[in-house]
Amino acid sequence: MTDLTGKFFWYELMTSDPQAALAFYGDVVGWTSQPFGGERTDDPYHVVSGSAGAVGGVMAIPAEARDCGMTPWWGGYIGSADVDADAARLRAAGGTVKRPPEDIPGVGRFAVMSDPGGAIFMLLKGSSPDGMESAPPMAPGHVGWHELYAGDYDKDLAFYTGQFGWTQGDAMDMGPMGSYRLVSQTGGSDFQDMTGGIMPVLKDMPVPVWLFYFTVGNIDAAVERVKAGGGVVLNGPQEVPGGAWIIQATDPQGAMFALVGGKEEAR
Template identity: 85%
Template sequence: MTDLGGKFFWYELMTSDPAAALAFYGDVVGWTAEPFGGDLPDGPYQVISGSAGPLGGVMAIPAEAKDCGMTPWWGGYVGSADVDADAERLSAAGGSVKRPPEDIPGVGRFAVMADPGGAVFMLLKGSSPEGMDAPPPMAPGHVGWHELYAGDFDKDLAFYTGQLGWSKGEAMDMGEMGSYQLVSQTGSTDFDGMTGGIMPVPPMMPVPLWLFYFTVGDIDAAVERVTAGGGTVLQGPMEVPGGAWIIQATDPQGAMFALVGSKGEG
């Protein structure tokens, strides 16, 4: 099994309309979904799968979070061998605990964290000894790229590389927008081994956040599916180094997401 420590491996959509969101992403990305069999404290949970198996879940925004003003949002879970120890360690390194470690029966132990700049992510240690394998790179329907709009670029970069063991690749100058730092969750320093990027949060972004790029085939066909399904394309299609094409968008309920694909493929 793949060592998931320090790596994003599970992605979760909290939304105002789970059924509508599942229909939208099923069409746009090609996911299948099935209900999680156990009882969860925050209500029903749909497990979503891409071409290489399960990758995340969709659920309604919990009432407590909704009362605090939470809007539809994609979050990512980072693997942890000891959630309590990691939460304490990451807090000491400049992060913060947004929801203390707690158990989910039949699932594992998790905590909600924020990096020094304020972007939220989760820690998770699964209860199953079997674990799960990482999907092949750019597997259809799975996350092909992880992008942080950093609230504090220097501190956040040091946080993820120093505390989670990520490595740095090339840094690209984006002019007034600052630097785009390529990073790898696997420790690679080669361009082909990069798994994401970190850049300063742009003025149009309301808060620092992690953005996840789901892999599709032809990007133009995917754009048509997004708009036909009631989503909104915010930027793109745009070619990026390596020859891939990307868009950034919001789904019909308002959650921000992104797609990565190619030109002229189904």
């Protein structure tokens, strides 16, 4: 099994309407879904899967979080060999523990963290000795790119590379928007090894955030599915280095997400 320590490997949507979100992403991205453990309750956790297996989950925003003002959003889990030790180490390096380590019965141990600039991510160690295999690069329905809109560009870049062992690739000058630094969670240094990028948070974004790019085939067809399903395209399609095309969008409930794809594929 793939060693997922220090890598994003699970993605979770907390939303105001799980059933509507499942229908939207099922059409736009092509996911299948089922309640976790096969249990059909009034408020289940739905596991969503792409072409190479499970990608993440969709759940309703917990009542206590909703009462505190949480709105629909996508979060990412980074693999941890020891959640308690990692939470303490990351706090000492400038991160913040938003929710102390605790167990999820039948799933594992997790903690909610933020980086020095304020972007949220989670740590997770699964309770099962069986790990997950990473999806092949650009597998349909899986995350093909990870992008941080950093609240503190320099500190956040040093945080992720120093604490998780990510490597840096080239930096691209984006003029007034600052520098876009390619990063690799797998330790490679060539362009094909890059798995994401870090850039300063945009002025019109309310908070620093991680944005996840789900892989589709034809980006133009995907744009039409987003619009038909009630989503809003914020930017794109835009061609990026390597020949891929991207969009950023919000789903009908308001959660921000992104897509990456091509121009010739059927889906």
